[in-house]
Amino acid sequence: MTALSINAERLLGRIRELGQIGRDEDARLVRLAASDADKAGRDAFVAWIGDAGLEVAVDRIGNIFGIWKDGANAGRAPILLGSHIDTVINAGIYDGCYGVLSGLEVIETLKAAGYTPARPIAVAAFTNEEGVRYAPDMMGSLVFAGGLSVEAALATVGTDGTVLGAELERIGYAGPEEPSFLKPHAYVELHIEQGPVLEREGVSIGAVENLQGISWQRVTVDGDANHAGTTPMSMRRDAGHAAACVVTFLRDCARASNTPTVATVGCMSFEPNAINVIPSRATFTVDLRDPDEQRLQAAEAALAAYLKELAIAEEVTISVERLARFEPVTFDRKIVELVEAAARKRGLASKRMTSGAGHDAQMIARIAPSAMIFVPSLGGVSHNPREHTPDADLVAGANILLDVVTCLTAQ
Amino acid sequence: MTALSINAERLLGRIRELGQIGRDEDARLVRLAASDADKAGRDAFVAWIGDAGLEVAVDRIGNIFGIWKDGANAGRAPILLGSHIDTVINAGIYDGCYGVLSGLEVIETLKAAGYTPARPIAVAAFTNEEGVRYAPDMMGSLVFAGGLSVEAALATVGTDGTVLGAELERIGYAGPEEPSFLKPHAYVELHIEQGPVLEREGVSIGAVENLQGISWQRVTVDGDANHAGTTPMSMRRDAGHAAACVVTFLRDCARASNTPTVATVGCMSFEPNAINVIPSRATFTVDLRDPDEQRLQAAEAALAAYLKELAIAEEVTISVERLARFEPVTFDRKIVELVEAAARKRGLASKRMTSGAGHDAQMIARIAPSAMIFVPSLGGVSHNPREHTPDADLVAGANILLDVVTCLTAQ
Numbered sequence: 001m002t003a004l005s006i007n008a009e010r011l012l013g014r015i016r017e018l019g020q021i022g023r024d025e026d027a028r029l030v031r032l033a034a035s036d037a038d039k040a041g042r043d044a045f046v047a048w049i050g051d052a053g054l055e056v057a058v059d060r061i062g063n064i065f066g067i068w069k070d071g072a073n074a075g076r077a078p079i080l081l082g083s084h085i086d087t088v089i090n091a092g093i094y095d096g097c098y099g100v101l102s103g104l105e106v107i108e109t110l111k112a113a114g115y116t117p118a119r120p121i122a123v124a125a126f127t128n129e130e131g132v133r134y135a136p137d138m139m140g141s142l143v144f145a146g147g148l149s150v151e152a153a154l155a156t157v158g159t160d161g162t163v164l165g166a167e168l169e170r171i172g173y174a175g176p177e178e179p180s181f182l183k184p185h186a187y188v189e190l191h192i193e194q195g196p197v198l199e200r201e202g203v204s205i206g207a208v209e210n211l212q213g214i215s216w217q218r219v220t221v222d223g224d225a226n227h228a229g230t231t232p233m234s235m236r237r238d239a240g241h242a243a244a245c246v247v248t249f250l251r252d253c254a255r256a257s258n259t260p261t262v263a264t265v266g267c268m269s270f271e272p273n274a275i276n277v278i279p280s281r282a283t284f285t286v287d288l289r290d291p292d293e294q295r296l297q298a299a300e301a302a303l304a305a306y307l308k309e310l311a312i313a314e315e316v317t318i319s320v321e322r323l324a325r326f327e328p329v330t331f332d333r334k335i336v337e338l339v340e341a342a343a344r345k346r347g348l349a350s351k352r353m354t355s356g357a358g359h360d361a362q363m364i365a366r367i368a369p370s371a372m373i374f375v376p377s378l379g380g381v382s383h384n385p386r387e388h389t390p391d392a393d394l395v396a397g398a399n400i401l402l403d404v405v406t407c408l409t410a411q
Numbered sequence: 412m413t414a415l416s417i418n419a420e421r422l423l424g425r426i427r428e429l430g431q432i433g434r435d436e437d438a439r440l441v442r443l444a445a446s447d448a449d450k451a452g453r454d455a456f457v458a459w460i461g462d463a464g465l466e467v468a469v470d471r472i473g474n475i476f477g478i479w480k481d482g483a484n485a486g487r488a489p490i491l492l493g494s495h496i497d498t499v500i501n502a503g504i505y506d507g508c509y510g511v512l513s514g515l516e517v518i519e520t521l522k523a524a525g526y527t528p529a530r531p532i533a534v535a536a537f538t539n540e541e542g543v544r545y546a547p548d549m550m551g552s553l554v555f556a557g558g559l560s561v562e563a564a565l566a567t568v569g570t571d572g573t574v575l576g577a578e579l580e581r582i583g584y585a586g587p588e589e590p591s592f593l594k595p596h597a598y599v600e601l602h603i604e605q606g607p608v609l610e611r612e613g614v615s616i617g618a619v620e621n622l623q624g625i626s627w628q629r630v631t632v633d634g635d636a637n638h639a640g641t642t643p644m645s646m647r648r649d650a651g652h653a654a655a656c657v658v659t660f661l662r663d664c665a666r667a668s669n670t671p672t673v674a675t676v677g678c679m680s681f682e683p684n685a686i687n688v689i690p691s692r693a694t695f696t697v698d699l700r701d702p703d704e705q706r707l708q709a710a711e712a713a714l715a716a717y718l719k720e721l722a723i724a725e726e727v728t729i730s731v732e733r734l735a736r737f738e739p740v741t742f743d744r745k746i747v748e749l750v751e752a753a754a755r756k757r758g759l760a761s762k763r764m765t766s767g768a769g770h771d772a773q774m775i776a777r778i779a780p781s782a783m784i785f786v787p788s789l790g791g792v793s794h795n796p797r798e799h800t801p802d803a804d805l806v807a808g809a810n811i812l813l814d815v816v817t818c819l820t821a822q
Binding site: 193194195196197200212214216226227228229230231232233234235238240241243244245247248251254255260261262263264265266267268269270273274275276277278279282285287289323355356357358380381382383 | 604605606607608611623625627637638639640641642643644645646649651652654655656658659662665666671673674675676677678679680681684685686687688689690693696698700734766767768769791792793794
């Protein structure tokens with residue numbers, strides 16, 4: 001089977017075709033979960049599943065499955081491939097769609113080659129991975145993995161006031177299957193990196209061994225609004241200055257620690273936000289991530305200790321609100337090794353790496369051995385029309401997925 | 412004359428009465444320049460000038476003067492007292508009004524006591540000191556001092572689209588006098604400190620010897636928006652972090668310099684301002700003040716040099732826009748000494764100090780020896796309904812003004 005390769009033209013053609021579905025009046029790609037645009041994307045995917053001669057199944061949360069099984073393997077747990085086809089606002093064409101269409105491509109390639117897998121192979125497009133219209137993100141895979149009840153998920157009210165369950169009914173994707181109808185033997189998700197590492201290091205294949213834990217907090221610093229001209233430096237309780245100290249502290253810590261910890265202050269606002277008034281309040285967010293739970297906890301503890309010191313030193317009041325917290329996920333070592341072996345065989349450089357972003361794979365990892373394969377994102381750009389991966393890398397990644405699936409279904 | 416004192420009840424009563432004029436539907440004090448509320452305040456002041464038997468004059472920019480002269484001194488340049496009675500939105504009752512009404516009180520006290528000054532004494536309420544509705548602030552005194560043509564000032568378009576000249580006509584305060592009609596021999600302005608120093612140090616009287624120079628700049632840092640999870644710390648061009656470095660740099664400089672330089676970052680905004688996106692842009696303001704022009708220039712130069720280094724070190728682009736620049740003003744040494752001597756005689760503690768805020772006195776200092784007297788502001792609070800100065804301090808300040816004027820008009 002080593003000589004087998006996917007049909008590059010078919011895969012790239014479908015990625016581009018799906019990327020044209022759901023353009024708004026400004027030609028922006030917007031396929032928010034359970035919208036009319038999402039329906040159009042889903043319809044295209046379901047049609048392709050049918051063209052490939054696979055069985056289509058839709059579960060109650062709207063996850064779509066294309067299943068290839070035969071009389072000999074129908075009783076065994078399938079190898080599941082997949083990702084999502086919903087998008088952010090003004091998205092690129094690769095995020096999610098690449099993994100879904102590559103999963104389908106791998107099955108079609110194997111089927112056309114007369115391969116007889118020892119297990120069924122299925123491809124999934126999970127509902128609402130992006131979480132733009134309905135929170136939380138990765139909802140379809142979370143429900144599929146039993147982490148959230150289907151009833152609670154369907155009752156979610158969106159940012160536009162709609163209810164997810166009603167919208168799924170409306171677009172015809174409130175399926176009959178319980179999300180637990182399919183129990184994967186293993187799960188493999190192919191995805192663009194959405195970060196700059198593979199491109200910078202000239203590596204084609206990322207063998208993703210884990211996924212960072214995420215800690216989101218909102219910090220509010222309260223000081224005193226006073227006149228910028230008449231208040232001596234020594235008499236200030238400057239909330240903006242204290243906030244700036246936290247920003248530089250986080251960066252210095254993350255850089256000094258020689259660990260993969262990343263720390264980001266993405267949101268910042270000052271009150272009253274006037275040029276000649278010392279800020280009475282600064283509000284900002286802290287995004288901490290680490291693939292190791294203990295290091296993530298250590299980073300959180302270091303921040304908490306610093307905020308305590310800072311509040312005393314600057315005579316400000318600091319309060320912290322937790323916005324989100326996910327533990328790191330460790331992917332299946334054996335599948336990661338299969339990815340590395342496949343890359344080696346095809347003469348491609350590979351690198352063990354951490355996923356910095358959240359993915360459906362982190363949810364499926366709760367119920368089945370899982371791993372991910374990354375391909376380079378030029379400039380690390382994602383969630384943006386400039387998101388781009390060269391065709392050669394797209395094809396290479398899909399071929400690695402083909403090889404890994406072949407191994408996983410050999411017996 | 413040393414036993415003479417002002418009529419505390421009359422002064423305090425007028426401050427409170429004027430403080431009730433121009434309340435909006437939420438009971439906030441709002442007398443923006445040339446508004447109906449400002450007209451009501453002006454009318455009250457003009458009536459009090461009349462009650463005191465003074466001559467009323469209004470110049471073309473709407474500055475109001477109450478002039479006390481007699482046949483013997485009419486040919487000599489007057490001693491001018493004053494401040495402003497326009498306010499910010501949701502103002503306190505003391506800022507400006509205290510100086511205007513104390514000037515009137517001093518004249519009435521001297522007049523009632525049968526004092527015969529060697530020079531005329533006049534009190535002025537300058538138009539649009541606050542600059543909330545029409546820019547620039549301190550406009551009436553700037554025009555009076557010849558720093559801006561009356562035509563240019565009258566043509567100013569306000570934040571509400573109105574034209575100042577038309578509004579002054581409408582409220583009946585487009586006077587006939589050229590702003591140069593009155594040439595002061597000296598100018599003394601009594602004002603609340605609007606800062607915390609006098610209260611903290613337990614001093615009643617500030618002998619204001621200079622007024623800080625002001626440098627306002629807007630700084631824009633451009634980096635790269637990237638995913639907070641997938642972008643290693645070493646590959647970031649984080650505009651928010653660079654902005655935070657500037658905030659801490661400015662504070663560290665101002666604190667380390669052992670000079671009265673003050674530095675404030677009052678406005679701050681991040682783009683795209685999303686929790687999981689590294690800021691691509693940070694925009695913030697820098698307010699630098701110092702009573703010494705060379706030190707102010709040094710602070711500006713230090714900031715410029717730091718921004719240059721930072722742009723290289725952080726691989727960000729930094730641009731700077733100058734928003735305002737005023738040189739420091741040195742007040743008249745002799746008048747400052749008169750203030751100190753008067754405080755000593757009345758057994759009041761005094762302190763030479765710098766005005767951190769801008770005042771009409773800085774404009775009049777261009778054409779006449781000028782100085783200011785400060786009284787404590789509780790908590791340093793101003794431009795706020797919580798603005799407060801105890802009655803005893805208000806009365807003490809007005810008595811110091813009385814004594815200084817007595818000295819200045821003795822010969």
